[in-house]
Amino acid sequence: MSNIALTRIQREFKEVIKSDEVKNCQIKLEPFEDNFTHLKGEIIGPPDTPYQGGKYTLDIVIPETYPFNPPKVKFLTKIWHPNISSQTGAICLDILKDQWAAAMTLRTVLLSLQALMSAAEPDDPQDAVVATQFKQHPEIFRSTASFWAYVYAEAPRNEKMKEYEEKLKQLQEMGFHEKNSRITALSSKNWDLQAAMEFLLP
Amino acid sequence: MEKAADFHYNAEQNYDEETIIQQREIEKEIAGCQDLVGPKEDFTTLDREFEHDVAFLKKIQDVKQRYRRFRRIRADGNCFFRAFGFAYFESLLKNPDEFKRFQDIALKSKDELITLGFPQFTLEDFHETFMQELNKIETNKSIEGVLQTFNDCGTSDYIVVYLRLIVSGFLQKNEDFYQSFLDGGRTMREFCNQEVEPMGRESDHIHIIALSQATGICVQVDYMDRGDGNLISHVFPEDSSPSIYLLYKPGHYDILYKE
Numbered sequence: 001m002s003n004i005a006l007t008r009i010q011r012e013f014k015e016v017i018k019s020d021e022v023k024n025c026q027i028k029l030e031p032f033e034d035n036f037t038h039l040k041g042e043i044i045g046p047p048d049t050p051y052q053g054g055k056y057t058l059d060i061v062i063p064e065t066y067p068f069n070p071p072k073v074k075f076l077t078k079i080w081h082p083n084i085s086s087q088t089g090a091i092c093l094d095i096l097k098d099q100w101a102a103a104m105t106l107r108t109v110l111l112s113l114q115a116l117m118s119a120a121e122p123d124d125p126q127d128a129v130v131a132t133q134f135k136q137h138p139e140i141f142r143s144t145a146s147f148w149a150y151v152y153a154e155a156p157r158n159e160k161m162k163e164y165e166e167k168l169k170q171l172q173e174m175g176f177h178e179k180n181s182r183i184t185a186l187s188s189k190n191w192d193l194q195a196a197m198e199f200l201l202p
Numbered sequence: 203m204e205k206a207a208d209f210h211y212n213a214e215q216n217y218d219e220e221t222i223i224q225q226r227e228i229e230k231e232i233a234g235c236q237d238l239v240g241p242k243e244d245f246t247t248l249d250r251e252f253e254h255d256v257a258f259l260k261k262i263q264d265v266k267q268r269y270r271r272f273r274r275i276r277a278d279g280n281c282f283f284r285a286f287g288f289a290y291f292e293s294l295l296k297n298p299d300e301f302k303r304f305q306d307i308a309l310k311s312k313d314e315l316i317t318l319g320f321p322q323f324t325l326e327d328f329h330e331t332f333m334q335e336l337n338k339i340e341t342n343k344s345i346e347g348v349l350q351t352f353n354d355c356g357t358s359d360y361i362v363v364y365l366r367l368i369v370s371g372f373l374q375k376n377e378d379f380y381q382s383f384l385d386g387g388r389t390m391r392e393f394c395n396q397e398v399e400p401m402g403r404e405s406d407h408i409h410i411i412a413l414s415q416a417t418g419i420c421v422q423v424d425y426m427d428r429g430d431g432n433l434i435s436h437v438f439p440e441d442s443s444p445s446i447y448l449l450y451k452p453g454h455y456d457i458l459y460k461e
Binding site (some may be wrong): 002004008011015066067069090097102103105 | 218222226271320321323324325327328356359360363366367395396399400401
């Protein structure tokens with residue numbers, strides 16, 4: 001890591017730790033194994049969204065050329081969102097790509113990701129399946145996103161989830177044992193059991 | 203990465219990551235063969251660059267009549283800012299009065315930018331480096347020092363970032379006037395986020411006008427393009443006397459010297 005990048009990251013660290021968002025437990029940032037080139041971030045799902053109350057862990061890699069090039073960020077916690085891959089956690093966000101500016105910080109990034117969770121951009125999707133559902137079946141999208149938040153991000157449970165759990169159980173009884181694949185199949189097929197089954201068959 | 207012949211575009215796939223990797227590779231290749239700011243040289247290499255290009259021959263003749271030397275700047279999308287910064291710092295070596303004037307402007311610029319809403323902590327970082335390098339001119343008074351500043355990748359880029367922030371701040375502060383220069387229905391904030399603040403984004407007329415207005419530095423740009431006729435010059439701001447001269451070739455800026 002270059003000197004500039006290291007000095008800058010260390011200063012940013014102090015900045016984030018002192019910030020109001022950390023005090024209010026909205027964001028968190030810590031190094032992976034005392035190494036400033038690889039960091040772990042955490043954001044809390046914002047209120048009035050399907051992600052409310054969920055805890056989302058992020059993998060942050062600082063490039064050699066930081067802060068002139070953006071950090072590489074992806075979700076480690078699985079999430080159902082048009083701009084985040086439901087499979088890999090890769091994120092589609094302008095400031096992590098061609099609109100990164102050296103005056104931005106990791107704090108900016110974490111807050112922008114929280115903002116992205118509140119306001120998806122389905123016309124610039126990372127996950128085409130989720131984006132289509134977001135546009136065509138907004139109700140199903142919302143309940144699916146909060147189900148993923150409950151299953152993967154420790155968000156609270158609600159009544160609607162009983163129906164989803166029932167369908168997951170039915171798929172399991174048909175011999176589909178891998179839980180994540182079942183959730184993905186049902187979510188991708190708008191919780192249509194028949195379609196999800198066909199999706200899972202080789 | 204796949205070879206071009208085997209490549210099949212898949213609309214479902216996201217290519218951003220690969221695009222960025224490829225851009226970084228191209229940048230590295232350019233960085234390997236060119237200094238950020240090259241030595242002062244005569245026009246021999248410029249002749250060679252365009253020897254098979256009739257459209258430019260006349261323009262090169264014009265350049266040679268008006269100027270004696272030039273200095274190449276690395277083609278990395280930051281060339282306008284780097285050329286402007288270097289040429290101006292260099293000109294300050296011989297002009298202590300102008301140094302005082304600019305030092306004062308540069309000092310005040312920090313608070314102005316913070317008032318406009320830039321993040322204080324990073325802004326201070328860039329401002330500090332900028333002032334530190336600017337002040338070296340007064341103590342060192344050597345061209346070697348300025349070359350060192352602008353050829354150290356980190357320091358050089360810090361200066362470019364600060365100049366970009368000055369442009370962004372100036373355009374946003376004078377949004378009412380400059381809004382009419384923008385195309386595509388973008389707001390000034392969007393334009394600055396997309397075309398001014400990110401590193402490597404090329405500069406247009408509007409960047410040049412903004413930087414010269416914001417700093418009170420007068421720059422002349424000589425445009426070497428494919429059009430017929432003589433080399434065309436623009437002075438920013440109009441009707442003032444230039445303290446630095448830049449050569450524009452399509453997509454790129456270098457520095458020109460009368461002596």
